[in-house]
Amino acid sequence: MSSDKKFLDVSHVSKNAxxxxxxxxxxxxELSISYKVSLEAKRTLKNAVMRASLRQEARVRSIDAIKKLSLDVPHGSVLGIVGSNGAGKSTLMRCIAGILSPTEGRVTVNGKISTLLALGVGFNPALSGRDNIILGGLASGLTKEEIESKTDEIAEFAALPDGFIDLPVRTYSSGMYGRLSFSVAVSMTPDILLLDEALSAGDAAFKEKSFERMRQLCAEARTILIVSHALATVTDLCDTAIWMHKGSLLSKGKPEEIVDQYLKFLNVGSLPSNYEDM
Amino acid sequence: MPTNQDFVPKIQVFEPHRASLPPLIPYIKEFWKRRTFAIELARFSDKAEYLDSRLGKVWLVLNPLLLGMVYYLVVTIIRGGHKGTGLTTLDHLLIGLFTFYFAQNCVTAGAQSITMGGRLILNQAFPRALLPFATAIQAFQQFVPTIPVYIFILVTGKYFYPATQVPGWTFNFLWIPFILVCVALTGFGLALVFATLNVYFRDTNKLLTYITRIWMYLSPVLWLPETLHGMGRLLLYVNPLGPALTATSDVWISGKGPHGLIIFGCLFWAIASIGIGGYFFISRERDFAIRI
Structure with missing residues (x-):
């Protein structure tokens, strides 16, 4: 069978890939991520010295956050990731973003990444929204000129009330805070956008605006990965979904099918309320 | 609208590191590429710190100045007066304190930079050393205004107390940038060590308060380097700031260039701090997102 597939040489980045x-x-x-967490209530130098003097070993627990996971995500796809708490969804996103290193396996990313994995990135509550946009943009890897040219566009997208952009962020409501974070992330025109529960920010009107912006990003062949407990978001926006459980990939397929499987697993039925926040 | 630059493919491969350190050349390149982030973070943090204060940045000068006055009174009382040296002791004390505070601010603020930057670390991939680097820049920005204040005190002190030792114009002032770079590198290197420790042991910062206090008493700030003799002078060299503070006193008070051994000491501590601190920090920074 002949194949027209074109391949990218990545040997200049990794000799083994x-x-x-x-x-x-x-x-x-074959991605695996494990780490050790301390079981002590407080990790202090005092405790460490006490332990050393008593010749006791630190009490740690090994966590296998991701186990032998393999996945291909094509350009222009919107992938939803569902799973219960502790399934490894956020760990997977952080590994794709290069924040966490694999313990085994490999992640290859082809494109500029923008992330919204925790709200309020780079945000200093004492500074104005405008200052924080610059900080957030620079943290994402944009140049100062690039981010300054986008500041007004970001403020407009975040739909902040008049004058709020120049007020300290500590005066913002949680909705305004979340909208500003989301606006900074989507303004980067990334090739790959990673969102972790970011769409819970804002009211219904902003949610619709966010969906619209993401559809636009998809139309531009951008790739989006969404982690969400709001299953309606996954079925509405995504063209593919995966279900993760205890660090393993359980299934991959159409969002409706994956959500159905997940709901059956949770044994909560498919009432409309279950699609809001699981 | 996306620009052409947005579509330039950027291939990244994330794999387990075989050695404890990630590949250093890409790390340093990325660090340099993102330096604007550190500079702006320092500028904005500085702005935020004094936003609610009525006297604002005046505190940057007032704080060490008042502390200098207090120490001067204590030292003068212990010594029983000026002893015909005018305000030389005060000048030594002030320039020593200003320089010491520069290094101390690098270390104490840098030590908290990782634990305080939690959201940023959980959300963005960037060389983590940029955070303590930003605090080092901020410490330098806070140090700069103290220099004209020092020069003003030096000149007016000479006017009112002619016995005050004031160096004339000399090429030895060219040593000042060298000394400051060494102080900055030493402070940044130590900040990398304490920032890492603070991730693993959250009481490091409390301990640091006592360490810096003892460090100051062991540094030639409240006492002159010339008071040490024989083996006692070893104290100047085992202290990471000893050589730099001795050189500071030599140039600013006597107007003479630092001794060769002092120059070597400055370089040694700057390189050793960056080397040890850099290795300790970079080899563990992949852990930070988990530990925070």
Whole structure:
């Protein structure tokens, strides 16, 4: 069988990585992430010295956050990730963003990434919204000129009330705070956008505006990964979904099917309320 | 509208690091590329810190100045007066304190930079050393206004107390940028060590309060380097700021260039701090997102 697939040579970035099909935005190969967490109530130097003097070992627990996960995400797709708390969804997103390193396996990313994995990124509550947009943009890797040219556009998208953009962020409501974070993330015109529960920010009107912006990003062949407990978001926006459980990929398919499987697993039925926040 | 630049493919491969350090050349390149972020973070943090204060940035000068006056009174009382040296002791004390505070601010603020930057660390991939670097820049920005104040005190002190030792114009002042770079590098390197420790042990910062206090008493700030003799002078060299503060006193008070051994000491501590601090920090920074 002949194949017209074109491959990207990634040997200049990693000697061990095989060429990646050009149509892929993200390739995850046999990814495992484990880490150790301390079981002590307080991690202090005092406790460490006491322990050392008593020749006791630190009480730690090993967590396997991701187990042998493999996944290909093509350019222009919107992938929803569902799963219960502790499934490894946020860990996976952070690994794709390069924030966490794999313990085993490999993640290859082809494109500029923008992330919204925690609200209020780079935000100093004492500074104005305008100052925070500049900080947030610079933290995302934009140049000062790029971010300054986008400040008004970001403020407009966040739909802040008149004059609020020049007020300290500590005076903002939580909705305004979330909208500003989201606006900074989507303004980067990223190739790959990673969102973790970011769409819970704002009211119904802003949510619709956010959906519209994401559809626009998809039309521009951008790739979006969404982690959400709001299953309606996954079925409305995504073209593919995966279900993660205890660090493993349980299934991948159409969002409706994955959500159905997930709801059956949770044994909560498919009442409309279950689609709001699971 | 997206620009062409937005579509330039950027391939990144994330793999387990075989060695404890990530590849250093890409790390340093990325660090340099993102330096504007550190500079702006320092500028905005500085702005935010004094936004609600009526006297604003005046405190930057007032704080060490008042502290200098207090120490001067204590030192003068212990010594039983000026002893014919005019305000030389005060000048030594002030320039020593200003320089010491510069290093101390690098270390104490830098130590908290990672634990305070939690959301940023959880959300963005960037060389984490940029956060303590930003606090080092902020410490430098806060140090700069103290220099004209010091020069003003030096000149007016000479006018009212002619016995005050004031160096004339000399090429030895060219040593000042060298000394400041060494102080900054030493402070930044130590900040990297304490920032890492603070991630693992959250009481590090409390301990740091006592460490810096003892550090100041062991540094030639409240006492002159010349008071040490023989083996006692070792104290100047085992203290990371000892050589730099001795050189500061030499140039600013006597107008003479630092001794070769002092120059070597400045360089040694700057390089050792950056080397050890950099290794300790970078080899553990992948852990920060988990530990925070």
């Amino acid at each position: 095989a060429p990646m099909p050009e149509e892929l935005a993200i390739r995850i190969e």
